[in-house]
Amino acid sequence: MVPRERHSRPPMTIKVMAKIMMLSMFDPVKDQNLYYVGMKNSNATFTSAMCNMLPVFGFVMAWIFRLENVEYRSPRGLAKVLGTLVTVVGAILLTMVKGSSLNLPWAKNHENNHSSQHTEVKGPLFLTLACFCWSCFMILQANVIKTYPCKLSLTALICFLGMVEGAMVAAVVERGNSIAWSIHMDYKLLAIVYGAVLSGVAYYVMGLVVKKKGPVFYSAFNPLATLIVAILGSFVLAEQLYTGRNLVGQL
16 A cells, blocks of 8 residues: 555554544545535635634544643643634634625625525534534544554545545435536546545645644644635635624524
């Protein structure tokens, strides 16, 4: 599978394989599908911002499974708790409050096409579920990598099993829809290839970071993606940026 790990891989057991199958089911199958549905019902910038809930889920789950210790009386422990609360409040404000437009001259100055009440609720809901699955993936990965520390081999197994499980789910969901399986030499094929390559790289890098620093450290850097996506989204997708979303006025 991976030449450099050929002589260092521990024996594969049924228990380890079952955990890897669960890993691939959490991500890419569940996480990425929920993520895409959430993005379809919002936009790239809002999707990235909602994923700032990831550190919250990661911290709480790591605490529950005793992968992270919290000392309330120490400044570090108090900072973790306060940071978690700030993240939750920020995500709620982003979802329920709409501020003024930044009026970027190169972006489209109109509302997103998916601006109905149904969409405003559906997008954040699916994105929250995606973050939960992603957190489950990180916590389980931290456990698996202790007994199967071969990161390249683990990445290959996750991607392969994810492909098989994803194909099975797609066969059920898209049954009778042959168009969904058609492949053409266009931007859609480029997006598929790009997503597959980046997913493999991300799983490997994630494994390195989780092994050295733990799942909470990895998830803490996720909010940085919001700034990057917001800037790129305004230029590439011509998305107008707002200081929040409007859900209260529609309920």
